Amino acid sequence: MPGLNEGHGHLLSFGKLLSNINLLKTQSWEEIVDSVHQKAKTAPKGIWIEGRGWHQDKWKNSMALKFDNYPYHDELSKISPENPVVLVHASGHALIANQKAMDMAKISIETQSPKGGRIVKDHNGKLTGVFEENAMDLINDALKSVKLDEEAQKKQYELYASIACNEALKYGITSFTDAGSRVDEIFALRDLVDIGKIPLRLNVFLYEDKNSILEAIPTLPIYAKNKSKFRAESVKAYIDGALGSYGAWLLEPYTDNPKVLGQNLMELSLLDSIASACDAYNLQLCVHAIGDRANREILNIYEKHQSNKKRWRIEHAQHIAPEDITRFKQNNVIASMQAIHCTSDAPFVQKRLGYERAKNTSYRWRTILDAGVRLSNGTDVPVESINPFECLYASVTRKRMDNNFEFFPEEKMTREEALKSYTIWNAYSSNEDHIKGSLEVGKLADFIILDKDLLKCKDEEIPKTKVLEVYIEGNKII
Numbered sequence: 001m002p003g004l005n006e007g008h009g010h011l012l013s014f015g016k017l018l019s020n021i022n023l024l025k026t027q028s029w030e031e032i033v034d035s036v037h038q039k040a041k042t043a044p045k046g047i048w049i050e051g052r053g054w055h056q057d058k059w060k061n062s063m064a065l066k067f068d069n070y071p072y073h074d075e076l077s078k079i080s081p082e083n084p085v086v087l088v089h090a091s092g093h094a095l096i097a098n099q100k101a102m103d104m105a106k107i108s109i110e111t112q113s114p115k116g117g118r119i120v121k122d123h124n125g126k127l128t129g130v131f132e133e134n135a136m137d138l139i140n141d142a143l144k145s146v147k148l149d150e151e152a153q154k155k156q157y158e159l160y161a162s163i164a165c166n167e168a169l170k171y172g173i174t175s176f177t178d179a180g181s182r183v184d185e186i187f188a189l190r191d192l193v194d195i196g197k198i199p200l201r202l203n204v205f206l207y208e209d210k211n212s213i214l215e216a217i218p219t220l221p222i223y224a225k226n227k228s229k230f231r232a233e234s235v236k237a238y239i240d241g242a243l244g245s246y247g248a249w250l251l252e253p254y255t256d257n258p259k260v261l262g263q264n265l266m267e268l269s270l271l272d273s274i275a276s277a278c279d280a281y282n283l284q285l286c287v288h289a290i291g292d293r294a295n296r297e298i299l300n301i302y303e304k305h306q307s308n309k310k311r312w313r314i315e316h317a318q319h320i321a322p323e324d325i326t327r328f329k330q331n332n333v334i335a336s337m338q339a340i341h342c343t344s345d346a347p348f349v350q351k352r353l354g355y356e357r358a359k360n361t362s363y364r365w366r367t368i369l370d371a372g373v374r375l376s377n378g379t380d381v382p383v384e385s386i387n388p389f390e391c392l393y394a395s396v397t398r399k400r401m402d403n404n405f406e407f408f409p410e411e412k413m414t415r416e417e418a419l420k421s422y423t424i425w426n427a428y429s430s431n432e433d434h435i436k437g438s439l440e441v442g443k444l445a446d447f448i449i450l451d452k453d454l455l456k457c458k459d460e461e462i463p464k465t466k467v468l469e470v471y472i473e474g475n476k477i478i
């Protein structure tokens, strides 16, 4: 079959995750504290200990959740007094820091939460150590102020990229869309492609902070010498956060947090200016929108720029008011949905949104496809595992693999749709369907050989699929 195309992932963060503490599979706070403890025992004094992937809804023992569904930092501070610790939530929209990290970031009980973010303090004003959305920058800025020199930085990018690519190739991924890298990261990746250090094809979105994004847009497009190997002609922005951390921007309040509507992370006027700039430079715009309010606001903006030729996308498009679905079609907007998010989030979607909204607005692939909307699929790695076969399983069953919990199965994709969503539809979504995404004369010969037929095997066999051989441009890579 054609090589698989990861439609939305984060290459360097994935590489970083593989080299830092991976908490994706942890099932209790104690397990997390223990893995940090192991690292702290051998880490040189003062070095930052970084981890990612914890999710409190996956913890079997919820005794540690002491305030607002979060643990306190105290144990992390006790086991690692000399090393700052920062552990990013699986959603990427919150983190927990220990005392040393907060000291280095000069955070005290007096520090106020920034706009679009929250420093989580308990009723007595004590810091829990948790920072949500834009408040994460307070810790990340301290982390980033540890400056590597240019050479060391390049080496680090190369390390992260090569670890990530090797892992992706094992799963038959021959093309990867990176959903947000900074200008210096884009040039570093492009240079690595040009000297033959990155075996798979990359399509990279530009992401910069609010203050520098408009300035950065004119650096695009950026291509490798061989354009099919590397392209950056898309701009990423975020309008809201994630559902798990109450960051998704909703039309009506959260069912389990009735005072909260979510977070609007970027002013609509700035998003509109970014859209105008993308129009002017003929670039693709890809805005992260999870809540139904966020999706509506972005559709309103896209509608004003209806003439766009670059197949603009909405990233995640998780919760959409039913009346907004046809607007994707009317405005040629791609719904870039990650099927595996549906089954991962399934246990808490109904808690956050209630039954009716979960049913009528959440992960509605079937309805979206039937409305003639273009869809793209992926894993958002490292938010989820990169394994495309687990994601394909979620696409066609909407069932969790651990407990068979099924999330509104009427919205499943067919086998054929799921395979297209990982090949030709993702190629369409990066404006590359004329060169890849199917096995046709004249297209790039990126193809893979699997140990089973994904159109015919039993559902439960899909996640166990093994990749036997991988070819890129006709050359055998694995």
Ligand SMILES: [Zn+2]
Pocket (backbone or CB within 6 Å): 008, 009, 010, 179, 380
């Ligand atoms: Zn993402």
